[in-house]
Amino acid sequence: MRVLDYLELEDRIRGGIVTATRQQRKALERADVDVIESPWVGxxxxxxxKSRLTGxxxxxxxxxxxxxxxxxxxVAVARHAKRNDIPLVLHAHVTAEDFGESFRFTDRLAPALRPYLRWFYSQADLVLCPSEYTKGVLREYPVTTPIEPVTNGVDVDSLEGFEDLREETRERFDLEGMVVFCVGEVxxxxxxxxxxxxxxxxxxxxxxxxxxxxxxxAGEATRYWTNNPPENVTxxxxxxDKRAAFGAGDVYLFPTKDENxxxxxxxxxxxxxxxxxxDIPVFEEFFTDGEDCLKCETREEFVDALRRLEENPDLRERLGENAQETAAEHSLDRVGERLIEQYERLLEESHSGTP
Structure with a gap:
């Protein structure tokens, strides 16, 4: 089986979509699937x-x-696939909901994005998405194509050696004590x-x-806070090297408003x-408050959670150990198994003529 795993403008974008796509490829290659990254000749x-124009x-x-x-x-790949009876999988990493409050003007564009996404995703033979939450969002658009949640997974190998970078990174950014941190686009x-x-x-x-x-x-909040950070924020x-971040930090604080x-x-x-x-709906699927994380709704609850973790190192250690077990449920091996399962089903339906 030869699979095109395509990320348009891969060299120009950052963030979770890039990570998710590269993890898909790694998972598939580990399962001996022939993966190509570009659909184009040349x-x-x-x-x-040019190739097409010359026959x-x-x-x-x-x-x-x-x-x-x-x-x-x-869109061009989708049209080519439909014309040539090639099973088409579209991965819903993007929704109108998580597009808002990202960059300047995205709040205004998000409502207009919804009908485009409904049209785009509805072309697929199968839509994949990272969670049941995202599946529900797409159904409300509505996207009527079959939708299957598949975890983005976590590449544990890519994090190996993070501990070795702790002191160097903390010294570089003048970080001391219990460091509260976040990783990703600001x-x-x-x-x-x-x-x-x-x-x-x-x-x-x-x-x-x-x-x-x-x-x-840059969005308004990004401009304001990065130019006027609190004294204890870097x-x-x-x-x-993302490992430096995970080495330097102690408590991962993620007060995100919406995630897939x-x-x-x-x-x-x-x-x-x-x-x-x-405490947002998507995290209900994956994480349990008090077992592998702490969930909060208000600023006061976030402050209290951090103080609890500083005062109770045993709690911090227990949550971290349980969190590792949770992360193991999202291994790349499992990602590869789920993707191959969906590809094979689509190929079987294509060959049998099943709609």
Whole structure:
């Protein structure tokens, strides 16, 4: 089986979609699936178009097409797949709900995105998404195509050696004591304002490891907090090695307002960190308050949770140990098994003529 696992504009985007796609590829390759990353003949769409104009092919050959974003290149792949009876899988990493409060103007664009996503995802033979929560969101659009939740997973191997980077990273960013941290793109939907307001009410060092926009694309909250951080908050900017973040931090604080799953939270759990989350619906599927995390709703609850963890190292250790067990349930082996199961079913239906 040869699978196209396509991430349009892969070299220009950051964040969870990139991580999720690369984890899919790694999971499939470990299961001996032949994976190609580009649909195009040549080096891209321009070469593909030239090939087509001279009587050649525009698209490479593959048995299943799996696209991870919603741009024009993915639309072209979808149309090609439908014309040639190639099973088409569209991965719903993007919803209108998690698009809002990200960058400048995304709040205004989010409502207009919903009908486009309904149209785009409805072309698929199968839509994959990271959670039952996301499946419910898509059904409300409504997307009527079959939808299957498949965890994004966590690449434990990519985190190996994080402990060795602890002292170096803490010294680099002047971090001491119980360090409260977050990892990933810095914007308001991820709970930026709550993160900073909680920091202002505590004495701990806070660090947000991740890229933030500084130009015209930056959201209002991002511009404000990165230019006026509380004294105990450090915004590190882009980290070349994510292991440094997980090595330096002690308590992972993730007051996000909306997620389809939350890969970085799983990575923190895989590192045995105590995790404090906002109590939102998607986390009900994966995490249990008081067992592998603490869940909070208000700023006061977040502050109280951090104080509890500082005062009770045994609680911090127990949550971290249980979190590692939770993360193990999202191994790449399981991701690969689920993906292959769905691909094989689609191929069987395609060959049998089943709609």
């Amino acid at each position: 080096d891209g769409p321009v070469d593909a178009a 050649g092919r525009a698209f490479r050959e593959y048995d299943v097409a799996h696209c991870n974003v919603v741009g024009p290149g993915s 914007f308001e939907r991820k709970g930026l304002t709550t993160f900073c307001e909680v920091a202002k009410e505590t004495e701990y060092d806070f660090a947000w490891f991740g890229h933030y926009e500084e130009g015209a694309a 915004f590190t900017g882009w980290m070349d 799953q939350g890969i970085a939270a799983l990575e923190a759990m895989a590192c045995g960190k105590a995790v404090v989350l906002r």
